[in-house]
Structure formats: C-alpha cells, structure tokens
Amino acid sequence: xxxxxxxxxxxxxxxxxxxxxxxxxxxxxxxxxxxxxxxxxxxxxxxxxxxxxxxxxxxxxxxxxxxxxxxxxxxxxxxxxxxxxxxxxxxxxxxxxxxxxxxxxxxxxxxxxxxxxxxxxxxxxxxxxxxxxxxxxxxxxxxxxxxxxxxxxxxxxxxxxxxxxxxxxxxxxxxxxxxxxxxxxxxxxxxxxxxxxxxxxxxxxxxxxxxxxxxxxxxxxxxxxxxxxxxxxxxxxxxxxxxxxxxxx
Ligand code: HEC
Ligand code: HEC
Ligand code: HEC
Ligand code: HEC
Ligand code: HEC
Numbered sequence: 011x012x013x014x015x016x017x018x019x020x021x022x023x024x025x026x027x028x029x030x031x032x033x034x035x036x037x038x039x040x041x042x043x044x045x046x047x048x049x050x051x052x053x054x055x056x057x058x059x060x061x062x063x064x065x066x067x068x069x070x071x072x073x074x075x076x077x078x079x080x081x082x083x084x085x086x087x088x089x090x091x092x093x094x095x096x097x098x099x100x101x102x103x104x105x106x107x108x109x110x111x112x113x114x115x116x117x118x119x120x121x122x123x124x125x126x127x128x129x130x131x132x133x134x135x136x137x138x139x140x141x142x143x144x145x146x147x148x149x150x151x152x153x154x155x156x157x158x159x160x161x162x163x164x165x166x167x168x169x170x171x172x173x174x175x176x177x178x179x180x181x182x183x184x185x186x187x188x189x190x191x192x193x194x195x196x197x198x199x200x201x202x203x204x205x206x207x208x209x210x211x212x213x214x215x216x217x218x219x220x221x222x223x224x225x226x227x228x229x230x231x232x233x234x235x236x237x238x239x240x241x242x243x244x245x246x247x248x249x250x251x252x253x254x255x256x257x258x259x
Contacts, residue, residue: 046169
C-alpha cells in the first residue's frame with residue numbers, strides 16, 4: 011500500500027466506526043447467544059420434533075413454523091395447530107397435564123374458543139432492525155434449521171445456539187455452505203444425495219402407537235409435499251452475496 015492510499019483509507023474507516031456507534035445506539039442490541047427465557051407454556055421440542063427412535067413424534071419443523079420456506083419471518087404456531095392434537099392428548103404426568111391445561115386456557119376450550127388468544131411466546135432469536143434476514147432464501151437454498159439454531163429437536167428448553175453476529179453471517183456467505191454438512195448438522199448424515207438434492211427433510215416422518223399414528227403420518231405427508239415443492243437446493247457448495255447492501259439496505 012502506498013503512503014497516499016493509507017491516508018485516504020482513514021476517513022473511510024472513521025465513517026464505518028461512527029456508523030457502528032450510531033447504529034448500535036439507535037437499534038438496540040441483537041439477542042444474545044445462550045439465551046433461554048422461560049416460556050408461558052413449557053413446550054418440549056424433543057417430544058414433538060425428535061425422531062420416533064429417540065422418543066419423539068418426528069414432526070417436521072415446518073409443520074409448526076410453517077412460513078420458514080415462504081417468507082422472511084418464520085412465526086409461531088397458532089393455538090389451533092396445537093389443539094389439532096391436544097383436544098385429545100391430555101398428557102400423562104401431573105406436570106405435563108398442567109402445561110396442557112394452560113394451552114386449553116389460551117384456546118378457551120371452556121367457551122368453545124370464543125375468547126381464544128395466541129400464546130404470548132417469548133422471542134429468543136432476534137437481529138437488529140437494520141439487518142435484513144430472509145428465512146425463505148436460506149431454507150430454500152437448503153440451509154438446514156440446525157445449522158443456525160443447533161439441535162432444537164433435542165432441547166428441552168430452546169436456547170440461542172449461534173451468536174447471530176455479523177462475522178457469523180459473513181463467514182458463511184464468503185466461504186459458502188455445503189449441503190452435506192447441513193444434513194449432518196440436522197442429523198441426516200445417512201441421507202443419500204439424491205434425497206437431499208430434491209428437498210430437505212426437516213424432521214423424520216414417523217408414527218407413535220395408538221391414536222396418533224394416522225394423524226402424524228398425514229401431517230408428515232402434507233408437510234413433506236409442501237417442503238418438496240418449494241425447496242430445490244443443489245448438492246453443490248452455496249455462496250451468497252456479502253456486499254454491505256445485501257444485509258443492510
Ligand atoms: C409442535 C410444534 C413445533 C414443532 C414441530 C417445532 N417447533 Fe419450534 N417452536 C414451537 C413453539 C411453540 C416455540 C415457542 C416456545 C419455545 O421456545 O419452546 C418454538 C420455538 C422455536 C425456536 C425459538 C424461536 C425464537 O423465539 O427465537 C426455534 C429456533 C425453533 N422453535 C426451531 C424449531 C426447529 C428447528 C424444529 C424442528 C427440529 C422445530 N422448531 C419444531 C413449536 C414447534
Ligand atoms: C401431532 C400432534 C401434536 C401437536 C400438533 C402438538 N402436540 Fe404437544 N404433544 C403431543 C403428544 C403425543 C405429546 C406427548 C403426551 C404424553 O407424553 O403423554 C405431547 C406433549 C406435549 C406437552 C408435554 C406434556 C407432557 O406430558 O410432558 C406439552 C406442554 C405440549 N405437548 C404442548 C404443545 C403445544 C403448545 C403445541 C403447539 C405449539 C403442541 N403441543 C402441538 C402431540 C402434539
Ligand atoms: C441461516 C441461518 C438460519 C436458518 C437456516 C434458519 N434460521 Fe431461524 N433464525 C435465524 C435468525 C438470524 C433469526 C432471527 C431473525 C430476525 O430477528 O429477524 C431466526 C429466527 C427464528 C425464529 C423466531 C422468529 C419469530 O418470528 O419469532 C424461529 C421460530 C426460527 N428462526 C425457526 C427456524 C426454522 C424452523 C428453521 C428451518 C426451517 C430456521 N429457523 C432456519 C437464523 C436461521
Ligand atoms: C450457514 C450459512 C449461512 C449463514 C450462517 C447465513 N447465511 Fe445468509 N445466505 C446463505 C445462503 C446459502 C444464501 C442463499 C444464496 C442463494 O440463494 O443463492 C443466503 C442468502 C442471504 C440473503 C439474500 C442475499 C441476496 O442474494 O439477495 C441475505 C440478505 C442473507 N443471506 C442474510 C444473512 C444474514 C443477515 C445472516 C446472519 C444473521 C445470514 N445470512 C447467515 C447462507 C448463510
Ligand atoms: C451477511 C450479512 C451482512 C453483511 C454482508 C454485512 N453485514 Fe453488517 N451486520 C450484520 C449483522 C447480522 C449485524 C448485527 C450484529 C450484531 O447485532 O451483533 C451487523 C451490524 C453492522 C454494524 C453495526 C455494528 C454494531 O456494533 O452495532 C455496522 C456498522 C455494519 N454491520 C456495517 C456493515 C458494512 C460496512 C458492511 C459491508 C462491508 C456490512 N455491514 C456487511 C450482517 C451483515
């Protein structure tokens with residue numbers, strides 16, 4: 011670098027530094043790694059989203075977070091999504107029954123749902139307002155949920171597994187994303203390339219004994235159909251834009 015270019019770089023760096031201070035002062039911080047707030051209902055992901063072999067129902071993540079492959083925001087399941095099963099599944103332990111009773115209160119079962127209201131889930135993952143993060147672009151490029159959120163299907167209580175800071179985002183955009191690694195992160199290291207090239211299975215389809223069997227496999231079929239029609243990731247390493255405007259308009 012010549013002496014002159016060194017000097018012209020300094021004002022640029024100053025602008026960046028000032029911009030950083032101003033942005034962080036106005037937008038509030040992002041959520042922090044490891045954060046695991048208490049939720050209004052102690053919802054166990056492992057019971058619902060872990061594979062059948064691991065004692066779960068094997069529900070696809072998209073069954074509940076059903077906007078992840080359609081829009082920028084994922085959103086939380088509606089009370090009715092839960093009540094489709096919990097109208098009849100009451101829980102077996104005293105603690106479990108008490109949690110499901112809370113769900114019934116939100117669904118207002120006593121008044122036939124007249125005053126039903128959404129469960130006020132506490133938001134865990136959050137990037138600052140000035141950051142543009144489109145879920146749909148990642149999910150449809152085949153980036154698995156677990157790559158960014160960790161092993162949610164094994165978390166009795168969800169916590170923020172990744173930092174979500176700028177270095178974390180840019181690192182993957184620059185180096186690229188290997189769908190095989192992503193499948194491994196999601197626990198599908200035995201899935202054949204043909205399978206993940208056609209679409210990403212976000213949960214293992216399965217069944218449990220008794221009343222749930224038909225319901226769960228119908229749900230899995232329905233969700234798989236939606237995922238497969240939307241997601242067409244290739245099996246090649248994926249790189250993404252990393253110019254400032256990609257993430258900051
Ligand atoms: C039966 C419905 C259901 C299924 C299936 C499900 N989730 Fe969830 N998820 C929820 C509910 C309810 C919450 C809010 C309560 C909590 O945090 O535990 C939640 C919260 C989360 C959060 C934290 C959201 C935040 O505020 O930042 C993440 C991340 C998440 N789920 C990922 C997943 C992944 C990945 C899968 C598949 C392995 C999955 N979920 C399957 C219902 C579901
Ligand atoms: C596909 C059916 C299905 C859906 C959808 C579903 N659940 Fe469940 N849920 C179950 C089953 C089955 C159990 C295990 C019950 C048991 O162990 O007795 C369970 C267990 C639970 C438990 C723990 C009860 C215990 O015994 O430990 C809670 C709390 C719960 N569900 C809340 C929810 C909420 C909140 C939603 C919506 C976000 C939801 N469930 C969606 C089927 C479902
Ligand atoms: C590339 C990384 C990445 C992938 C892949 C990813 N997420 Fe996220 N997720 C994030 C980030 C970052 C946020 C915070 C976004 C924000 O604040 O706008 C988030 C937020 C969430 C939230 C909370 C959103 C809300 O509206 O409360 C849920 C739920 C969630 N993700 C579930 C999922 C599920 C399910 C999948 C897979 C289908 C998935 N995510 C895939 C990075 C990712
Ligand atoms: C594990 C890898 C990975 C991580 C982590 C990741 N991304 Fe991405 N990102 C991708 C891939 C792959 C694409 C899709 C590129 C494509 O569609 O060809 C993408 C696309 C995008 C796009 C769309 C870019 C365009 O072409 O318009 C934006 C915006 C974006 N990511 C923002 C973020 C932000 C913000 C974060 C951090 C909070 C983040 N990403 C974290 C892999 C990642
Ligand atoms: C792939 C997405 C992505 C790209 C590309 C990107 N950023 Fe960021 N940037 C982020 C995220 C995410 C944050 C929030 C980090 C946090 O809250 O920890 C952020 C935060 C910032 C901040 C505020 C830092 C602070 O401490 O509050 C500044 C300033 C910034 N970025 C500037 C830039 C500049 C300049 C470029 C281009 C050289 C750039 N960004 C490219 C994702 C991105």
